[in-house]
Amino acid sequence: MFEELPELKDHYLRCVRCGQCRSVCPVFEVVRNETATPRAKVFLAHMLASGEVKASAGVAAQMSRCLLCQACTKECPSAIPVHKIVTATRSLLAREVPSSLQRIIFKEIWTRPRLLQLSAGLFRGCQNLGLTGLGNSLGLLPPALNLPGKLPSRQARSFIQEITKAEGTPKMRVGYFLGCATNFLFPAVARSTVAVLARLGCEVVTPAELKCCGLPQEENGQTEAAEALANFNSAAFQRLGVEAVVTDCASCSAALRESIALKGMEILDLSELLNDLLTGRHLQKINKVITYHDPCHLAKAQGITAGPRELLGRTCGEFREMPGANNCCGGGGSFSFYNYDTSMSILDKKISSIKETGAEVVATCCPSCTMQIRHGLSKQGLLIPVLHPVELLAQGLGIGF
Ligand code: SF4
Ligand code: SF4
Known part of the structure; x- marks a missing residue:
């Protein structure tokens, strides 16, 4: 692999x-x-x-x-x-030339969901006590630790069932790969994905014991760990009789296409699947100007650019293409943690492109890009939400949480 x-x-x-x-x-x-x-x-x-x-x-x-x-x-x-x-x-x-820090974070902690959950809980606790803010203002912590923003109090895994039944007559059964970043940082995206799929007639299977997709391990040289995760995740889906898997995270889908797809699993693109399921259906449009950032792991790694735009066209009042929509935002998973200043300079160009459009909402399909763009907007005091197209679609379908 x-x-x-x-x-x-x-x-x-x-x-x-x-x-x-x-x-x-x-x-x-x-x-x-x-x-x-x-x-x-x-x-x-x-x-x-x-x-x-x-x-x-x-x-x-x-x-x-x-x-x-x-x-x-x-x-x-x-x-x-x-x-x-x-x-x-x-x-x-x-x-x-092994790095103990990389091994501990990406091999020992990130591959074990309980340890990862404990680490996220500790980090959230430090945020709530103001320790991360204090550490940052005293220059004791790396500025990249501000990137995730305030962690939500509930992870998606705490409210998403292993099986979510289709509304009405089931059209298909699909596996949902709930990635780590979506789970801990953007549980509202996971909630929208599952609710929208169920509303459109899918039985959604989210294996309770899924682990990381393996991309952070691969990016950090821990390829044996990444291989083990791919074996574990494909077995988890196979045990539940799932043959087609969808995810709302561009990075996870890119990693899954290179790993568990090779073990006989079909990886579906969420936007393409939703566009198919929405054929002939009219939605309530959101009266906002929206622009879209192409995640590298979706556009360059998988060649998917039209599906998210088509989806946004169904739900948005006005879509404005930003200059260089396909240019990287500078996030790159752990890149921004190792190379914060370079990452921020790349991000500045992306924020300028967003500002040029006059958009009221930025849409993108990757939690790493969402985290990065939110950080860039907030550094400039811009109150522009960054949402996943599936969250806008949930609104268009009148799904309330
Ligand atoms: S573009 Fe040219 S320099 Fe760059 S990797 Fe390809 S052959 Fe080498
Ligand atoms: S950051 Fe530069 S070297 Fe690395 S993949 Fe992108 S274009 Fe290639």
Whole structure:
């Protein structure tokens, strides 16, 4: 499933250093240093694999300066999967120069739902006591810890049943992959997804024992843990007789397409499924100006751009396309935690694009992008909500919570 660096040799040897990837890399655009370019990462991976460069913390830091946004992969005339080369290099570095912090967070805690829940509870407790705010104002905590905002008091898993029955005559049975970020940070999105699917005739199966999709582990070099999670999750769906899985998180669906899809599971895109189910149905329009940000894991990794827009067209009074809607917001999962200043500079461009549209609501399909864009808007004092299209659809269907 996950390719190791030697398996990608044919790819990295094809790099002709043309530099076309440089022109689309959001990190290079901000850093303006050749070492931050995609081609420099490909070259470094090559030298690491051939033994010309030794694994070190410095090499790991250089490899961490990548959002895995895939803009370079799409642009490369030699069709080099740069993001896969970066991921495989991080995996090699995690073995040769292991970071205890990365291992504890992504392998020991994030793969165990109870420990993850306990950590989220502790973090929320610190927020409620004002300790995180105090730590931030004294400069004792990394500013990236502000990114998640105030954690909701209830996680989605506490109110979503394993089986949610379809309203009316059932049309289909679908598995719902409830991702960690949606569960802890955006439970209202999960609530809307399940309610909308049920309203449109789906029996929704949300296995109680699901674990993380494996993307944070893969991004942080913990590929063995990611592989184990994929096996665990596909078995959880199979036990409940589910063959098609949908999720409201672009990052989870990208990861699932690369992992459990290979174990015979069909991964459906939520917007495409909802558009099909809504055929011939008229909805109450929301009288607001709405714009849409394309998550990299949906648009570039999966080529899905039309479905969310079609869905928004059904529910919104007025849709305005933002300039560079397909450009990365700078979140990139854990990238913003390792490279906060660079991440914020990339985000500033996204916020300018949003402001240009005059939108009253921003829609996007990824919790990492939602978290990042909310952070950027709030830093500029802009009270523009960032919502998932499924939350707008729930309103359009008159679903009240
Ligand atoms: S665009 Fe492709 S071939 Fe050209 S430098 Fe970048 S990775 Fe190498
Ligand atoms: S994946 Fe994105 S951030 Fe990483 S090197 Fe390519 S363009 Fe730059």
